[in-house]
Amino acid sequence: MNQRLDAASHACGMKIAVLVCFFGVVALRVLVADSFPPVAALAFSPENNHLLLSRHRSVQVESLQAEGRSRIIASALPRIMDIDCSADQRWVAVAGGIPAEKGGVEIFTWPEMESINVDFCAQDVATGVAFHPDSSELALVTMDHSVRVFALNEHGTLTLRHQFQDHSGPVLSVAYHPDGRRLVTAGADRTLKVRDLKTGNLIATLHQHTGAVHDLDFRQGNALMKGDEIQCASAGEDGTVRIWQPVTGRMLRIIRNQQGPVLCVRYLPNGVHLLAAGRQGVVRMIDSDSDEVLYQWQAHSDWIYRMALNGDGTLLATGSWGGEFRIWELQGTTTKPWRRPAPTVAE
Numbered sequence: 001m002n003q004r005l006d007a008a009s010h011a012c013g014m015k016i017a018v019l020v021c022f023f024g025v026v027a028l029r030v031l032v033a034d035s036f037p038p039v040a041a042l043a044f045s046p047e048n049n050h051l052l053l054s055r056h057r058s059v060q061v062e063s064l065q066a067e068g069r070s071r072i073i074a075s076a077l078p079r080i081m082d083i084d085c086s087a088d089q090r091w092v093a094v095a096g097g098i099p100a101e102k103g104g105v106e107i108f109t110w111p112e113m114e115s116i117n118v119d120f121c122a123q124d125v126a127t128g129v130a131f132h133p134d135s136s137e138l139a140l141v142t143m144d145h146s147v148r149v150f151a152l153n154e155h156g157t158l159t160l161r162h163q164f165q166d167h168s169g170p171v172l173s174v175a176y177h178p179d180g181r182r183l184v185t186a187g188a189d190r191t192l193k194v195r196d197l198k199t200g201n202l203i204a205t206l207h208q209h210t211g212a213v214h215d216l217d218f219r220q221g222n223a224l225m226k227g228d229e230i231q232c233a234s235a236g237e238d239g240t241v242r243i244w245q246p247v248t249g250r251m252l253r254i255i256r257n258q259q260g261p262v263l264c265v266r267y268l269p270n271g272v273h274l275l276a277a278g279r280q281g282v283v284r285m286i287d288s289d290s291d292e293v294l295y296q297w298q299a300h301s302d303w304i305y306r307m308a309l310n311g312d313g314t315l316l317a318t319g320s321w322g323g324e325f326r327i328w329e330l331q332g333t334t335t336k337p338w339r340r341p342a343p344t345v346a347e
Contacts, residue, residue: 024222039319041082041096042308045110046089051308051317053325054080059094061113063329064315066341073113076106082128086111086135090158093138095129097122103142105129107156116156122146128174137161139183141171147185149197163198165191175216177247178230184246186213186234194246205251211237215264219288221271233274235262241286242275255291264306268313273333275316277304283318286335292332299326 041054051062057078077096079318084093097103097120104120125141131138131152138158140148145167150158169188176183182203186192192206192213207225214234228247235241239263241255260279267274267288274286281300284293300320308317315338316328325339 022098027083035115035322036305037304038321038323039325041080041094041304042306042317042325043083043085043092044308044310044315044317044321046087046162046311048310048312048315050111051325051327052083052085052092053073053317053319054083057171059083059092059108060243062325064340068340071113074115076115076118077104079125081125084129084131084138086131086152087133088135090135091131091152093129093131094124095140097125097142098166099125099143103144105138105140105150105158107152107158111155117158119150119158121148121160124170127170127172130174130176132176133178139176139185141174141185141187143170145169145171145187147171147174147183147193147195148251149183162195162197164193164195164200164202166202169212170211172214173216175218175232178218178220179227182247184216184232186216188212192216192232192234192244192246194249198262201249206244206246206249206251208251208254209234209236209238209240211239211261213237214262217265217267217274219267219271219274221267221269233265233276234249235265235278237261241265241274243291246263253291257293263304266307266309266316268309268330269311270313275307275309277307277318279303281320283307283316283328283335285335295335297335299328300324 037056043052053060059073060116080096080287092108094106101127102120103122103124122142122144126142128141137151147164149162151161151305167187167189170185171185172187174307183195190209194203213234219231231245232244239258255321261280262276265276274288277283281297284296299318303321304318306319329338
């Protein structure tokens, strides 16, 4: 199995390898062990009481409360690659589709998880989705090299505002600048692209990665960084995490001690620490200023494809190739497995 993944990843990047291998490898696993497909999407709900994760043709909604239950919500998207929740706590966006056939986004209401809109707008599967900080729009990136930005109205209807086609390969990740005026995308063409959303103009193309770029996250919570100085981390197939000031087009630092492809990065909300994970199944906690690895742990026995943090950065969710998800309680520079709170006993 690893040989097939490695061959595909050398040809077209790790997320593409996952898509190529999903149908062959996962079908075999289902026949043998009836296991879940890889967890390619994770998100905490806006109020932090639930964890949403990708399953085959469905979204699993896992309650984190003492007597919580799990719900399985059917989706129109056979393969789900990303999930995001709007800051106004009204919407959940799910990105995915059918590889090499079609892709798009499905909008659900929250917390009802009622599907109200499905837009198959692309000719290949959608790999990433992100809501604007004020919930007024969302951005979608796809394997057909496209970036689309949609206005989102109060009824959950999408209207196309921008479409960009200047990546030379599949686009794998998207993130809004915290000021909401710029958008950063990254992909298998080894680049990050920064755009002005008012004009649609390309501000910068950042070329320094030597492999596909799988994930992006902005550093927030640092009062000393404002506007164009705000930093963004990128996760690379080349085994590096790179730190940028994307608006100015500057690469500030390279973090090289990852020992394999990096598939996901997340800054803690206070901006003090950066988490990175990937092929080894190890999560590393990195000091955001010195780039020193402060702590690391074996979160899974196989590849970690996605991470998500709750709103205050006290819980981390990780999802693996084997279809397993785990939740970790972060305590300073250490961690322990999260345990569901005990039910309250009435007196």
